[in-house]
Structures are given as structure tokens and as C-alpha cells.
Amino acid sequence: MTVGTDEQIAQWKKEKIVGIIGLGDMGQLYAEKFSEAGWNVVACDREELYDSLKEKYANAKFTLVQDGHRVSRVSDFIIYSVEAANIDKIVGLYGPSSKINAIVGGQTSCKRPEVLAFERLLPSDTKIITVHSLHGPKVNTEGQPLVIIDHRSNDNGYSLSLVDSIMSCLKSEHVYLTCDEHDKITADTQAVTHAAFLSMGSAWAKSETYPWDAKDNKWQGGIENVKINISLRIYSNKWHVYAGLAITNPQAHKQILQYATSVTELFTLFIDHKKEELTERIMKAKEFVFGNHTGLLLLDDSLLDEFSLSEKGRNSINSVPNSHLSLLAIVDSWYQLGINPYDHMICSTPLFRIFLGVSEYLFLTPGLLDKTIDAAIDDKAFRSIDLEFVVAARKWSSIVSFESFDLYQKQFDDVQKFFEPMFPAATKIGNDMIKKILAHSKK
Numbered sequence: 163m164t165v166g167t168d169e170q171i172a173q174w175k176k177e178k179i180v181g182i183i184g185l186g187d188m189g190q191l192y193a194e195k196f197s198e199a200g201w202n203v204v205a206c207d208r209e210e211l212y213d214s215l216k217e218k219y220a221n222a223k224f225t226l227v228q229d230g231h232r233v234s235r236v237s238d239f240i241i242y243s244v245e246a247a248n249i250d251k252i253v254g255l256y257g258p259s260s261k262i263n264a265i266v267g268g269q270t271s272c273k274r275p276e277v278l279a280f281e282r283l284l285p286s287d288t289k290i291i292t293v294h295s296l297h298g299p300k301v302n303t304e305g306q307p308l309v310i311i312d313h314r315s316n317d318n319g320y321s322l323s324l325v326d327s328i329m330s331c332l333k334s335e336h337v338y339l340t341c342d343e344h345d346k347i348t349a350d351t352q353a354v355t356h357a358a359f360l361s362m363g364s365a366w367a368k369s370e371t372y373p374w375d376a377k378d379n380k381w382q383g384g385i386e387n388v389k390i391n392i393s394l395r396i397y398s399n400k401w402h403v404y405a406g407l408a409i410t411n412p413q414a415h416k417q418i419l420q421y422a423t424s425v426t427e428l429f430t431l432f433i434d435h436k437k438e439e440l441t442e443r444i445m446k447a448k449e450f451v452f453g454n455h456t457g458l459l460l461l462d463d464s465l466l467d468e469f470s471l472s473e474k475g476r477n478s479i480n481s482v483p484n485s486h487l488s489l490l491a492i493v494d495s496w497y498q499l500g501i502n503p504y505d506h507m508i509c510s511t512p513l514f515r516i517f518l519g520v521s522e523y524l525f526l527t528p529g530l531l532d533k534t535i536d537a538a539i540d541d542k543a544f545r546s547i548d549l550e551f552v553v554a555a556r557k558w559s560s561i562v563s564f565e566s567f568d569l570y571q572k573q574f575d576d577v578q579k580f581f582e583p584m585f586p587a588a589t590k591i592g593n594d595m596i597k598k599i600l601a602h603s604k605k
């Protein structure tokens with residue numbers, strides 16, 4: 163990290179202005195954190211919202227202005243914190259107003275399209291240093307990875323040092339990558355994680371199942387609570403975050419397709435009762451992904467029993483063995499694609515670490531994988547929901563490959579409606595669960 167000296171930072175705090183275009187969840191987080199740390203921050207959202215936002219931010223430490231022109235004209239570091247699908251349009255609108263020699267960056271989750279928009283639409287004197295906080299707006303920024311991409315600065319590190327210094331108040335771990343490195347890693351980690359949890363939610367919604375309430379004790383105990391809480395957490399969020407991340411990243415299409423293929427092929431082995439073939443395939447994947455694993459597991463199932471949306475979900479004693487198709491398939495996908503998920507830990511989101519944690523738990527807890535394979539082959543209890551899961555995984559993969567934002571939103575909204583009544587409870591319990599998991603995995 164190339165943070166300036168204390169004197170340098172004190173001087174910059176007097177001279178420099180940080181601009182934020184888009185005061186949604188992430189823009190607001192940055193505007194508040196930077197201004198609380200003593201930086202001068204100027205921010206805007208859509209022009210038509212200015213009057214109502216004036217009231218909302220009347221006591222804020224940052225200055226609200228009407229539009230992105232007013233942010234761009236005065237700011238030394240401008241951050242576009244807007245929907246990925248609109249980055250071209252919005253940079254096209256305000257980019258030409260950028261202050262001479264300003265540093266420009268963005269928060270969108272896939273960097274190649276963002277950087278192409280900057281190269282095409284910004285004045286050539288501007289510098290491009292872009293960022294990506296690898297966590298959602300409600301997670302404590304401290305210790306989380308923050309990717310910084312110095313794409314075009316050519317000033318011997320001066321601009322990078324200014325960006326590092328501004329960002330340092332988040333207390334995140336700065337990770338320096340190129341935009342292609344960033345997009346490859348986030349395709350391997352985030353995109354496929356979301357595909358799995360989106361597919362779980364779709365499968366439950368299609369079969370009209372609230373899993374925490376299932377009469378046949380199917381989704382009880384820690385691992386199941388993780389699946390349910392993370393899936394609902396994603397569906398309680400804004401669809402465009404997940405759509406943008408997957409659709410605008412061509413490298414993500416391949417990962418999501420492989421996930422859908424692994425889901426389909428494993429399910430076919432289940433229904434064909436090909437136990438030997440299934441076991442061999444899963445053991446190969448286990449050896450590839452977890453063969454060198456030593457030390458503690460990232461997660462402890464019993465630690466998570468309490469985080470259920472229902473009373474009975476807190477007790478895993480009577481739960482029936484699950485085929486865990488979603489988890490077998492992610493490990494199989496990593497194997498098929500030659501991805502070692504532990505290589506990406508320095509650049510991972512909380513949801514990815516949790517997904518890896520539950521997969522690790524399934525594969526490395528003595529006896530659990532055998533019990534899971536037995537259930538997958540012999541037990542029909544999960545057949546129909548596994549079938550819905552196959553359909554859902556394939557559907558999400560097609561939507562992403564066809565790059566259809568409209569279909570993505572429609573599919574997301576349908577499931578969101580189904581789970582909506584549970585969102586307040588799920589958000590609370592999900593936040594507590596994530597806090598506990600993150601504290602545990604730090605140890």
C-alpha cells in the first residue's frame with residue numbers, strides 16, 4: 163500500500179475533493195466513510211431526486227449537489243457508483259466535465275467494460291484508477307478485500323498514493339490487480355457463488371417450499387441454515403448487482419455454464435443409480451480441491467444451528483440426509499475448470515468464503531460425504547427439489563449467456579416476491595450469522 167505520510171494526508175485533506183456519482187448503497191457507504199475520516203466529499207444521485215435527497219442528507223458531512231457535472235467539475239478523484247448496465251451512458255454524460263487531471267474510477271463489479279467506457283469517453287488528461295470493495299454495503303469494511311486497479315496514471319505513483327490514502331479509512335485489505343486479473347477472479351468466485359444460491363432460491367420458490375418450515379425435516383441444521391440465509395440475503399438485494407456482475411463479465415459465463423453442467427451430470431448419475439461412477443467423480447474432485455487441506459475448517463456446522471428462521475430448524479438431530487447437489491456441483495465445477503478456490507482467498511467476498519466453508523465442511527467432515535452419496539443414490543426425498551435445482555441452474559446459465567438483463571430481472575423478481583415476507587427476519591438472522599462466521603474464520 164502506498165499511503166502518503168501523515169503530513170501529506172493532512173495536506174491532501176485540505177486540498178483535494180473526492181466525488182461520488184450515485185448515492186445508492188455503496189455510494190452512500192463511501193460518501194459517509196470518507197467524509198467522517200475528514201475528506202471533502204461532493205456527491206450526487208439522479209438529478210430528479212435532488213430535492214428529496216437534500217432533506218435526507220441535510221445533516222450529512224458530505225456535500226450533495228444536483229448532478230454528475232457538478233461532482234466532476236470540482237473533484238480530484240471521481241468514483242462512479244452506478245448500475246453496471248448504465249456505466250457507458252452515465253460516463254458519456256458526465257465524463258467530459260471531469261476536472262483537468264482528475265483521477266476517475268468506479269465501483270462496478272466487472273472492470274473491463276467500465277475501463278473501456280472510461281478510455282472511450284473520458285478526456286485524455288484524466289487518470290484511470292478504479293476500485294472494487296469485495297463485500298456488500300452492510301458488512302464492516304475492516305479487513306475485507308478492496309481491489310485497486312491502476313489502469314492509467316503515469317505519474318510515478320502519485321495518483322495511486324492519493325487513492326490509497328483516501329481508501330485507507332475503510333481499513334480494508336488493498337489488493338492490486340489488472341482489470342483482467344480482477345474479472346477472472348471474480349468470475350471464479352462471486353459469479354458462480356451467486357449462481358448456486360440463486361438456483362436454490364428458484365428451486366424452493368418453484369416448488370412452493372419455505373425450507374425452514376418444511377414438514378419433512380429436510381432443511382434443518384447449520385449447513386442448511388447457511389443455504390437458506392444466503393439465498394434469501396441475495397434475493398432481498400437489488401437484482402442489478404448480480405445481473406451486472408455475471409452478464410457483463412464474459413469469463414463468468416463459462417463458470418456458470420460449467421456449474422449448470424456439473425449439476426446436470428451429477429443429478430443424472432443420481433437417478434441412474436451409478437454410485438460407483440458418482441463416488442469416483444466426487445473423490446477426484448475432492449482430491450483436487452481439498453487434497454492439500456490442513457488445519458481447521460473454515461466453518462463449523464454446529465456453530466450455525468441457531469441461525470434458523472424457524473424453531474425446529476435450530477435442531478439438526480432429526481434432519482434427513484441431504485444429497486447436497488448444490489455443494490457437490492461446486493466442487494466438481496472447480497475440478498473440471500482447474501480452479502483452486504483457496505488461491506482466490508486474498509480476493510474473495512464473504513459469500514464466497516462461506517460457500518467454500520460449507521463445501522469444505524461437507525467434504526472433510528468424517529462420514530458426511532459417504533452419507534451424502536448414499537442419500538443421493540438411494541433416497542428419493544430430495545429427487546423433486548434436486549430436479550427443480552437442475553432446471554434453475556440451467557435457466558440462470560442461459561439467461562446469463564444470452565446477456566438478457568430483462569429476463570434476469572423477471573426471473574429474480576418472481577423468486578423475490580415468493581420470499582419477500584421473510585426478508586426482515588432473514589436479514590437480521592443473516593447479518594448475525596455472517597458476523598459469527600467471519601469472526602470464526604478470522605481465528
Ligand SMILES: NC(=O)C1=CN([C@@H]2O[C@H](COP(=O)(O)OP(=O)(O)OC[C@H]3O[C@@H](n4cnc5c(N)ncnc54)[C@H](OP(=O)(O)O)[C@@H]3O)[C@@H](O)[C@H]2O)C=CC1
Nearest residue numbers: 184185186187188207208243244245246269270271298403
Ligand atoms: N451492493 C453491493 O453489494 C455491491 C455493489 N457493487 C457495485 O457498485 C455499483 C453500485 O451498487 P449499489 O450501490 O449496490 O447500487 P444502487 O442501485 O443502490 O446504487 C446506484 C445508484 O446510482 C444512481 N444513479 C443512476 N443513474 C444515475 C445518474 N445519472 N447520476 C447519478 N446517480 C445515478 C441510482 O439511482 P436509481 O436507483 O434511481 O437508478 C442508484 O441510487 C454497482 O455497479 C454494483 O454492481 C459493488 C460492490 C458491492
Ligand SMILES: O=C(O)C(=O)Cc1ccc(O)cc1
Nearest residue numbers: 271296297298352511512513
Ligand atoms: O459477497 C457477495 O458476493 C455479495 O453478494 C456482495 C457483493 C455484491 C457485488 C459485489 O461486486 C461485491 C460484493
